[in-house]
Amino acid sequence: xxxxxxxxxxxxxxxxxxxxxxxxxxxxxxxxxxxxxxxxxxxxxxxxxxxxxxxxxxxxxxxxxxxxxxxxxxxxxxxxxxxxxxxxxxxxxxxxxxxxxxxxxxxxxxxxxxxxxxxxxxxxxxxxxxxxxxxxxxxxxxxxxxxxxxxxxxxxxxxxxxxxxxxxxxxxxxxxxxxxxxxxxxxxxxxxxxxxxxxxxxxxxxxxxxxxxxxxxxxxxxxxxxxxxxxxxxxxxxxxxxxxxxxxxxxxxxxxxxxxxxxxxxxxxxxxxxxxxxxxxxxxxxxxxxxxxxxxxxxxxxxxxxxxxxxxxxxxxx
Amino acid sequence: xxxxxxxxxxxxxxxxxxxxxxxxxxxxxxxxxxxxxxxxxxxxxxxxxxxxxxxxxxxxxxxxxxxxxxxxxxxxxxxxxxxxxxxxxxxxxxxxxxxxxxxxxxxxxxxxxxxxxxxxxxxxxxxxxxxxxxxxxxxxxxxxxxxxxxxxxxxxxxxxxxxxxxxxxxxxxxxxxxxxxxxxxxxxxxxxxxxxxxxxxxxxxxxxxxxxxxxxxxxxxxxxxxxxxxxxxxxxxxxxxxxxxxxxxxxxxxxxxxxxxxxxxxxxxxxx
Amino acid sequence: xxxxxxxxxxxxxxxxxxxxxxxxxxxxxxxxxxxxxxxxxxxxxxxxxxxxxxxxxxxxxxxxxxxxxxxxxxxxxxxxxxxxxxxxxxxxxxxxxxxxxxxxxxxxxxxxxxxxxxxxxxxxxxxxxxxxxxxxxxxxxxxxxxxxxxxxxxxxxxxxxxxxxxxxxxxxxxxxxxxxxxxxxxxxxxxxxxxxxxxxxxxxxxxxxxxxxxxxxxxxxxxxxxxxxxxxxxxxxxxxxxxxxxxxxxxxxxxxxxxxxxxxxxxxxxxxxxxxxxxxxxxxxxxxxxxxxxxxxxxxxxxxxxxxxxxxxxxxxxxxxxxxxxxxxxxxxxxxxxxxxxxxxxxxxxxxxxxxxxxxxxxxxxxxxxxxxxxxxxxxxx
Numbered sequence: 001x002x003x004x005x006x007x008x009x010x011x012x013x014x015x016x017x018x019x020x021x022x023x024x025x026x027x028x029x030x031x032x033x034x035x036x037x038x039x040x041x042x043x044x045x046x047x048x049x050x051x052x053x054x055x056x057x058x059x060x061x062x063x064x065x066x067x068x069x070x071x072x073x074x075x076x077x078x079x080x081x082x083x084x085x086x087x088x089x090x091x092x093x094x095x096x097x098x099x100x101x102x103x104x105x106x107x108x109x110x111x112x113x114x115x116x117x118x119x120x121x122x123x124x125x126x127x128x129x130x131x132x133x134x135x136x137x138x139x140x141x142x143x144x145x146x147x148x149x150x151x152x153x154x155x156x157x158x159x160x161x162x163x164x165x166x167x168x169x170x171x172x173x174x175x176x177x178x179x180x181x182x183x184x185x186x187x188x189x190x191x192x193x194x195x196x197x198x199x200x201x202x203x204x205x206x207x208x209x210x211x212x213x214x215x216x217x218x219x220x221x222x223x224x225x226x227x228x229x230x231x232x233x234x235x236x237x238x239x240x241x242x243x244x245x246x247x248x249x250x251x252x253x254x255x256x257x258x259x260x261x262x263x264x265x266x267x268x269x270x271x272x273x274x275x276x277x278x279x280x281x282x283x284x285x286x287x288x289x290x291x292x293x294x295x296x297x298x299x300x301x302x303x304x305x306x307x308x309x310x311x312x313x314x315x316x317x318x
Numbered sequence: 319x320x321x322x323x324x325x326x327x328x329x330x331x332x333x334x335x336x337x338x339x340x341x342x343x344x345x346x347x348x349x350x351x352x353x354x355x356x357x358x359x360x361x362x363x364x365x366x367x368x369x370x371x372x373x374x375x376x377x378x379x380x381x382x383x384x385x386x387x388x389x390x391x392x393x394x395x396x397x398x399x400x401x402x403x404x405x406x407x408x409x410x411x412x413x414x415x416x417x418x419x420x421x422x423x424x425x426x427x428x429x430x431x432x433x434x435x436x437x438x439x440x441x442x443x444x445x446x447x448x449x450x451x452x453x454x455x456x457x458x459x460x461x462x463x464x465x466x467x468x469x470x471x472x473x474x475x476x477x478x479x480x481x482x483x484x485x486x487x488x489x490x491x492x493x494x495x496x497x498x499x500x501x502x503x504x505x506x507x508x509x510x511x512x513x514x515x516x517x518x519x520x521x522x523x524x525x526x527x528x529x530x531x532x533x534x535x536x537x538x539x540x541x542x543x544x545x546x547x548x549x550x551x552x553x554x555x556x557x558x559x560x561x562x563x564x565x566x567x568x569x570x571x572x573x574x575x576x577x578x579x580x581x582x583x584x585x586x587x588x589x590x
Numbered sequence: 591x592x593x594x595x596x597x598x599x600x601x602x603x604x605x606x607x608x609x610x611x612x613x614x615x616x617x618x619x620x621x622x623x624x625x626x627x628x629x630x631x632x633x634x635x636x637x638x639x640x641x642x643x644x645x646x647x648x649x650x651x652x653x654x655x656x657x658x659x660x661x662x663x664x665x666x667x668x669x670x671x672x673x674x675x676x677x678x679x680x681x682x683x684x685x686x687x688x689x690x691x692x693x694x695x696x697x698x699x700x701x702x703x704x705x706x707x708x709x710x711x712x713x714x715x716x717x718x719x720x721x722x723x724x725x726x727x728x729x730x731x732x733x734x735x736x737x738x739x740x741x742x743x744x745x746x747x748x749x750x751x752x753x754x755x756x757x758x759x760x761x762x763x764x765x766x767x768x769x770x771x772x773x774x775x776x777x778x779x780x781x782x783x784x785x786x787x788x789x790x791x792x793x794x795x796x797x798x799x800x801x802x803x804x805x806x807x808x809x810x811x812x813x814x815x816x817x818x819x820x821x822x823x824x825x826x827x828x829x830x831x832x833x834x835x836x837x838x839x840x841x842x843x844x845x846x847x848x849x850x851x852x853x854x855x856x857x858x859x860x861x862x863x864x865x866x867x868x869x870x871x872x873x874x875x876x877x878x879x880x881x882x883x884x885x886x887x888x889x890x891x892x893x894x895x896x897x898x899x900x901x902x903x904x905x906x907x908x909x910x911x912x913x914x915x916x917x918x919x920x921x922x923x924x925x926x927x928x929x930x931x932x933x934x935x936x937x938x939x940x941x942x943x944x945x946x947x948x949x950x951x952x953x954x955x956x957x958x959x960x961x962x963x964x965x966x967x968x969x970x971x972x
Binding site: 025028029031032033035036037038039040041042043044046047050117120121123124125127128134136138139140141142143145146147148149150151153154155156157158160164194197251252254255256257258261262272275276279285288289292295296299303306307 | 323325326327329330333334336337338340341343344347396397399400402403407410412415416419420421422423425426427428429430433434435437438441453454456457460464514517518520521525535538539542543545546550551554557558561562565566569573
Binding site: 478485486487488500579582583585 | 662663683684688689690693694696698699709710713714740743744746749757761
């Protein structure tokens, strides 16, 4: 049944029941479009502009300032003052290079840890009795609705020297001396894994839940052991979920500020934190802008890869 | 494979313990008498009292709620419009850029979004405060709204709109009478998401805000940097409880409606 | 509702044969393109008032596009569509006296049966009392009175179908379009509903245009059928005419089962053409008025139930082919013998099973004769 004529319109060509044409349609498109142009795109142009400017002791603390009343001449004059000084500065001072590299390192390690912890959880959820799955799913999503800051904060009480974890480990006799975890990279890993776990579990669960059980039965029927069947059937088929989850954790983790600031020590530098310090403490807006531009460039590759992967997924599911 | 086996049970127990133990500990110790947060010294609600007596907390909460309400509402309108533009407006010049601007804010590091908006407000000479935070929140929430509503529109059965047109509706009245009521649950969910995102945001608000407009996360952050305090535990517990009760209630209501519907559908099939 | 069996009195109702009658719907050289894809190509078609007209074809043949152009969801790229002699141009759907019943029913899930049926009238600002009266009338027409307050998800498939029908009839459209209206129903219900549809159409005296890919459905309900292929109309005629006298292999094959034998035209004498179909075999005789030149490729189409089969050579038959029983399909009331002729082609012969299975004398690998009268076959030039 349900024979649809392929002669009915290919989606984009004609939209008989879409938005009406003419001025109404134009206005309808224009409102969200202009909003995003003004509040999303324009700010980036400004960041780019300021990253090319010089810092001065004034309000606002950068030079040159573009004055619209000076018109085209003013614009040209402004262009002439632009230079790459801030970027040169970033390249020369090893602090920045180190923070970029350590951001990448911390984000990568945390992503792998999140995958290692998230995969078994997603797998167990997908294998749980059907009537339980909705509840389990809600339990995974629930923390996402509660404050990120509070969830990170909750770990201070656990990880600090006289915190619950040390208290517990000393009590069981596993250790004799309290561990120093807070203000180390380990604390940051724990914080990122904890905060971003739902982002990993949800896409994994989505693919694992759809996985047809008869595929595994066919594999065991053809002589695979359950472990081998997992390795040759389940794992390859869940790869799209693995990729989606990894991108969803990695991309925000690179630019993370709250976790390294609250759980990390002064020796751990991540680029989000460097930007924050540059901006709020040093009040060097041009350097902060240059840091932002470079961070953005660094994220372009994973974002594009993520986008490509999502498109591939969307095509495959059609 | 419809029962739990030991491996899955252990995994789920450990996994959910990891997710919930920190929050539960925090909530338990918010009732601790002692100021030393990790040493139990008896039950007390004194920290809750001191939260409610702390005027700066109350003020910050009020600012946060207002920002959240206004930004979620405006973002829902703009985001729904954006979703309709993405799904229903057909091709137009700059559609790729538009789609990009909808998805980009969601993967953008918050520090960059915050910084860029602040620099915009400075260049435009906006006085930073309540309204700049609200504008910032509208901008990033509307993208989430657009995605949530878009997902619903993609699965929306177009023949319903066509039926309305066929029965004498104009495009506008078909949207109001048919499309809007059917996608309304998604719009409501999008509003809640936008509201939560706004309540939750620290980084963007810190950049976009100015004197006199301290939101609750900003307030908590300034306290947290000093260390663990029982007052913050109490405040956090209140926030978590409110959200948890809200989310659990909402999902129970949805589940019940779903169960009822399935039952009715079964009955309908049996009656010819 | 009583199901009256309509025996289609072709002699009484045949406005398409009356030169004075003006068509109610007229497609005039209509072309419809979607980008590079041509869905409808230079198509002209007349549909008369009170007809139950079927557009029949496989998916992608353009039948749904025709319907959507009538409803106003698409506009022709070229050509005109006329409704009672006035050009529809680009009138939007809500300005046409045409209603449509959707394949998916498209019932509004958030409205009750009553609200769904009254929806169209509400748009016209009909007084509440009048809407209520009309809704009740429609509910009794489709026998759904007890379900007034139910929502679509509380209805079975058959009930949904009837709500959809009632909703599209509530505004008293002059033309009702039905897009695969019975596609989602199971076989038994579909047959019953076909007769209901016919009786409603008769009762209300409306013009119905139905789109379907189910030839049986089209033959049951329609006064005339347009067989479509790739945006063009292959044949427009009554079901009986198309079945008995298809004008092409395509429409012969689309309606019912058929044997098609290809050959070269040998000679045409009087009203009989003879077709050389295999070397060393007697040419086949077909009655036809057509006189194409000898040597052209042509086809003979003959329905399996018009063929006879026997083990002995018939004493006299216009056409007779010797072959071997290749396969037998048994479907209860009839048996279909697949007979392989000398050139390897397979002929299907249907025999009704009046006798018991054990008495059937013909079995696998038997040598048999298949024979038929020259008037049983149809001569096809394309």
